[in-house]
Structures are given as C-alpha cells and as structure tokens.
Amino acid sequence: MSRYTALHYDIDPVFHAANKPRVKVGVLLANLGTPDAPTTPALRRYLAEFLADPRVIEVPRVIWLLILHGIILRVRPRKSAALYKSVWTSEGSPLMAISKQQQAAIQEQLGDGYSVKLGMRYGNPSIAGALRELQQEGVRQIIVLPLYPQYAGPTTGSTFDAVAKELKTWRWVPELHFINNYCDEPLYIEALANSVREHIDQNGLPQKIIFSYHGMPKRYLTSGDPYFCLCQKTTRLVQERLGLDKNTCLTSFQSRFGREEWLKPYTDETLEQLPKDGINNIAIISPAFSADCLETLEELAVENRHAFIAAGGEKYAYIPALNDRTDHIYALVELIKSKH
Template identity: 80%
Template sequence: MSQFRALNYDVDPVFHAANKPPAKVGVLLANLGTPDAPTASALRRYLGEFLSDPRVIEIPKLVWFFILHGIILRVRPKKSAKLYQGVWTSEGSPLLAISKQQQAAIQAQLGDGYSVKLGMRYGNPSIASALRELQNEGVRKIVVLPLYPQYAGPTTGSTFDAVAKEFKDWRWVPELHFINNYCDEPLYIDALANSVREHIEKNGKPQKILFSYHGTPKRNLELGDPYYCLCIKTTRLVAEKLGLNKDDYMACFQSRFGYAEWLKPYTDETLKNLPAEGIKNIAILSPAFSADCLETLEELAVENRHTFMDAGGEHYQYIPALNDRADHIHALAHLIRRH
C-alpha cells in the first residue's frame, strides 16, 4: 500500500504537464503529399507509397503488387519527374510551398492558443511526424483538418487511416476531432465565388465556367463514396452565389488513369468537344484542390489548355486554387475554431 500512497496523481506521468504551461489546442493540416525532389528516384519512392495505399487502389494486393512494381514504378517515375521539373520552385514543390504558407497564415489568425502543424499523407513532412510534434508539446486536444473540401475515401478516408495508425502507438490518446468535409461551408463557398468574380472582373465573363474536380473510379460512387455528390453540391452553391444560369457552367472530372470507367464527364473530353459546340471562351477552376499542385499547374493550366486550343478554342483561362488567399485562410480558421 505504501507504494501506491507514494504516487502523486496530480503529475501527468507521460507529459509532466504540471511543469508545463497550459496545453494548447493542436491543429493538424493534412494534404496529399509531394516527392522530395523532381527526380525519378524521389518519384519512385513517393509513387510507391501513394499507389500502395489500399484506399487509393482497390485491386487485390497480390495482383496490384506485380502491376505496380513490374510496370508502373519502372515507367511512371521518369515521366512524372519531368512534369514536376516544370513546376518545381526554389522552396520545393508548389503544394509544399503553398501548404507552408497556409500553415503560417492559419497559425497567425488562430493565435497563441493553438499549435498548427502540417502533415502530408505521402512523403514529407509526414502526418506521423506532425502528430509527434504536438505530442511533444503536451497537446491533449487535436483538430485534424484534411485540406480536401469534398470527402472521398482515397483522400480524407486515407488521412484518417494515417492518424489512427499513429495513435495506435500512443499510450495516452488525445481528444480528437476529425473534420471530414467542408464542401458546403459558407465561407469556403464565398472564397471560391470571390475568386471567380475577381477573374471575371479582370478578364471578362467567359461563355462557360468549368468546375474541374479530381476524378475517382465510378465504382467508388457505386459502393457508397459521397465524393461525386459533394462536388456537384459545391458547384451548385458557387453558381448560386454568383447568380449563374445553368448554361453558364458545368462540373467535370480530371486526372483519370487506367481502363476502368471514372466519374463523368471527363475534363479533357469536354474541352475537346466544346469548340465544336460554339463554346470557344472558357475559364476553369478546380475547387477540390485547396492548393495549386501538379494537377492544376501542369494538367489544367498547361496540358488541358493545349487540348482546348487544338480543338478550336480561342480563350482559355485557369483560375488558381484558393491557396493562401485571405478569405480562404479566414474560412479555414473559422472552421477550426468552430470544431
């Protein structure tokens, strides 16, 4: 009994919180990730981690193992490295550089009562390393915000997997709030509408505005993934905010690969067909991306421009992602505070 009486239960046995200032609220901003360098070897590591995630590729593991390591990782890293070289910055990949700007801006807006960290689902800085930073600070309450406005299993769901995997090794699991979706958050819709409105004021109103979302296999929708419905909802809400007519805009889906059917209409096919329909002046944005990255800066802004212009288009404008716009940062900070 004397051994038990000797214990001081007012002292935190894990963090020694009695000797630390009051704990902050931890915030984990999570995004998809990026290679460490625009090289074939770095892309091989990154793609190997990304494409090994069963949330991303829902094919029997043994079959996919031979496809991934026997074909894809022998060919794709070199091609992807060339694309990354075209958008790489002095601060690294655009996604990482912009994500760090978002982290700093959200930290400044939330203030000293919060500790904001950045973690990538694949690559560095990892989600595990960001959570351990919060653990070392004695944080007992964590808000996780995956920077995917529209929930999807391969993105938001996979982020939850990574968070849960890290917590499995913690003796004292903190209070957790996981924000799994903000597709209809009013301030997020306002920020998107503002970005489109500003573009129109500067460049004039196009014949059609395309809301291009990253695609997923149609099978995901059939199995219950809500992503498609959430993308359509975001599109409708922004269009209503801008007072657009149904003929003024449309939603489409980009970045498909493989031979399975993906969500339609496909962005590239749509861009090929619009000029023949008399639509030769368009603007395009991608509301599913909270920060510009390879899929927006290369695929949308460059590759798809060529697709549209080669088909007879005349004016093609890419509206950047919300990135660290003040209204976007305000929307994310408000969302975190509320949760």
C-alpha cells in the same frame, strides 16, 4: 499527505518535459503530399507509397502489387519527374510551399492557444511525425483538418487511416475532432465565389466556367463514396452564390488513368468538345484542390489549355486554387474554431 495528493497526476514526465507550457489545442493540417525532389528516384519512392495505399487503388493486393512494382514503378517515375520539374520552385514543390504558407497564416490567426502542424499523407513531413510533435507539446485535444473540401475515401478516408495508425500506438489517446468534409461551409463557398468573381471582373464573363474536380473510378461511387455528389453540390452552391445561370457552370473530372470507367464527364474530352459546340471562351477552376499542385499548374493550366486551343478554342483561363488567400485562410480558421 493525503492519498489523493500522493497520487496526483501533475507528475507527468512525458507531457511536462523541459517545463514547456501546455498548448490548449493542436491542429493537424493534412494534404496529399509531394516527392522530396523532381527526380526519378524521389518519384519512385513517393509513388510506391501513394499507389500502394488500398484506399487509392482498390484492386486485389497481390495482383496490384505485381503490376505496381513490375510495370508502373519502372516507367511512371521518370515521366512524372519531368512534369514536376516543370512546376518546381526554389522553395520546393508548389504544394509544399503553399501548404507551409497556409500553416503559417492559420497559426498566426489562431494565436498562441493553438499549435498548428502540417502532415502529408505520403512523403514528408508525415502525418505520424506531425502528431508526435503535438504529443511532445502536451496537447490533449487535436483537430484534424484534411485539406480536401469534398470527402472521398482515397483522400479524406486515407488521412483518417494514417491518423488512426499513429494514435493506436499512443498510451494516452487525445480528444480527437476529425473534419471529414467542408464543401458546403458558407465561408469556403464565399472564398471560391470571390475568386471567380474577381476573374469575371477583370476578364469578363466567359461562355462557360468549368469546375474540374479530381476524378476517381466510377465503381467507388457505386460502392457508396459520396465524392461525386459533394462535387456537384459545390458547383451548385458557387453558381448560386454568384447568381449565374446554371448553364454557365459545368462540372467535370480530371486526372484519370487506367482503362476502367471513371467519373464523367472527363475534363479533357469536355474541353475538346466545347469548341465544336461553339464554346470558345472558358475559365476553369478546380475546387477540390486547396493548394495549387501538379494537377492544377501542369495538367489544367498547361496541358488542358493546349487541348482546348488545338480543338479550336480561343480564350482559356485557369482560376488558381484558393491557396493562402485571406478569405480562404479565414474560412479555414473559422472552421477550426467551430470544433473547439
């Protein structure tokens, strides 16, 4: 027996357990996450993990943790639980149900050469757990796709942190492809444009189409986060793809909290001002969300509708997130394939 035969690495008790065949490529789909139930205790656990992330809240740690545990987690979970109950489904939260549909559709399109897992940055199933499943399957190449089209430190950057935290404990680190942004991918833009076009075909062209993105503190932008610019780029590309006048499309930012200045213009203030400017017929879409969730189904589709109508608006339409639309799944599948 030669020396090389004796030292051959085919003997691998970790990656050949139970004689399972190796999967060529692992895919980790990552999204923000969701509480396990629309209850105060579940929201307290979820928010404690989410709001303790230094990527999300960039405040000196000792000060912020005192505020978080001394004030916010005593008050906000009950209010948030009530909001989640208003959108909860028999399959759980909308984000979880839709994410599982996306995972199944992408797995079907990619075929047996790929293993597609779902991991949430906060809550369950975790990113660490999904990566360990791929490890047990013997995957040696992993493509991580955070389902945030526009890079931002608190979302995509935080996902990278979670992936790195898990992988640094592995003896054998796999080949890694981390997709940090796809806001200008032609197929993604086409899917967005298709969803807007379908709305116009069915309902006519509104006076304004509002592209509402999740907000962040303005100081994140001044510190170098590209999110604001990527959102503006997404709006422009969709507007150009649809052949609309640039004055028809407007970019705004939603979901702010706290007292400091966030990215402007604010969606809620914009919706309250538009009727005063003679704009009474609008449609609103949120391209930053790959799946409908509390921020779209409750904040945009319900709360902001009431604000617009109360301010004198007449027609308000919410255009759903891309979810598991065929063109959206195709765009994500082609994006994944391009990294292998």
